[in-house]
Each structure stands twice: as C-alpha cells, then as structure tokens.
Amino acid sequence: MENCDWCNLSGEEKHFQVYESKSWSVFLSDEQDYIGRCILVLKRHCGSMSELIDDEWEELRNLVCKVEECLKTVLGATLCNWSCLMNDFYKDSAPDPHLHIHVRPRYDKPVILNGNIYTDNEFGHHYALNKSGDISSEDKEEVFIRLKEWLNR
C-alpha cells in the first residue's frame, strides 16, 4: 500500500531484520525493554489475523516455534509473551492497519551482554508498558547478530 509505513520500510529500518520467510519478516525491535524483543511483520498489507491466508497462517506457526526456540537458546529466555494488538493504527481517522505481532522474551535470570546486566524485574507479571528500553548500540548489535546467526544457521 502506497501510504503504509510498514509496506515501505526504509533501508535503515530493514537493517535490523533478523530473518525472513516467504510471507513474513522478523525484526529486532527498536525497543529492547525486554532483551531480544522482536516484531513479526507480514510482508503483505493485511489488517488482522482473521484475514491471513493458509500459507501465511502455517508460516506463522513455524515462525512462532523458531523464534521462541531462538530466544530461549541464544538469550536464555524462560518464556515468550506474544501479542497482536494494532492499537496505534486506530489513532488515525481512517485506520489502515498492517498486521504485525510482538514477541517479548521474559527472563527469570539477568541477561548479560558485554558485561552489562539486564534484568526482567517484572518476571511472573504482565510486561511493563513504560519500561526503559535503553540499551547500548554495542549490546543491541550483539543481540542482533546472535539472533540473526541462529535463525539463519
């Protein structure tokens, strides 16, 4: 779609793509409030899960399994929180949502990256909505490389 930001991601935004399948792209999120947080974006412009076609639904299943295993293996996640919300699009007077799914890995132990310690203080509770996603660019790059290597191995 011509005016959809998600259909027209810039090169910079695409830089953090860790994996792609036929129908989906997986990006490391800008927000790293939960280390390894990713977003699954359907390559086709489509507004809701109800409108997925057969192949896209089947691929989503494979991706859920693959990304969850990756986050557990590579970063030590205990579980993953999955959500498909799409609320931001509805701020617009003529909402035209583009399907995407968030995955936040949750940790019962701190994640250590380049000597920096990241703690999931809310473990066992709903993810925080206003948690700081501050992470050094070095640490983000480290997460990006680890996920990308594992997912494309």
Add this chain to the structure above:
Amino acid sequence: MENCDWCNLSGEEKHFQVYESKSWSVFLSDEQDYIGRCILVLKRHCGSMSELIDDEWEELRNLVCKVEECLKTVLGATLCNWSCLMNDFYKDSAPDPHLHIHVRPRYDKPVILNGNIYTDNEFGHHYALNKSGDISSEDKEEVFIRLKEWLNR
C-alpha cells in the same frame, strides 16, 4: 494434569463457557475491563504455542476468525487485541503453564448494556493493565448470552 487448575475447572468456572471446539474452550473472562473480553483455553495440558499439534493450530485459526467476527457483530468492537502471555504460572517455583489466549475487544464508541454505558477510554492505545472490570451481573449475563448465542447459532 492432576494439579492444574485449568485442567480441572469447576462447574462455576465453566458456567461462562461461550463456545467449545474439539480442542479449545472459549470463556467470557471474569474481568470485563473490555466488554466481551474472552479467554481461549486449550483443552489439553500444553505449555506454549510452540507445542500445539496440527489440528489445534488449525482450530485456533478458525476460532480467531469466529471470535473476532462475533465481537465485532454482537458488541460493535472495532478491533481485537490478542495476547498469549502465561506470566502468572511463572510465579510458581515449578511452573507448569497451561496454554490460553486472551482477546480484548476494543471500541471506538461506547458499549451500552441495559442502559449502562461502558467506554474504552484508552482506544488507540495499549490496553490498560489496571482498568476496573466492574460490570453488573445483569450486564455480564447479557454479554454472555449474546456471545454464546452468536457463536453457537
């Protein structure tokens, strides 16, 4: 599983079942912070989406479509927020999660039930974590009957 509350729901808890398929049950949530909020519970004890078998994944797709259409048609929902979190189980020293999925309908207009007005003040934003789910038993019963009738029509 012998000790799993979700495998051993009481008659009272099952009262608010609005639909069941071969592998899944759909219940109207106790929390009605978003009117029509439901929970999809896998009938089998299984800890994550990654462990779903073929039929369960396919049925989930049908349920997502059916429940979303129901909430839009019956209650006027604008969209649905879907989430699979499972955090509460991880408060336990030996977590043994039982797969369930939350669906919160979101509304750009108030829902009116028996003359009572329910407003989605956060529309266009993430669902609130501490929103009051107060609803009269009469209004909850009204929602329950409407969803159950539509889903089983």
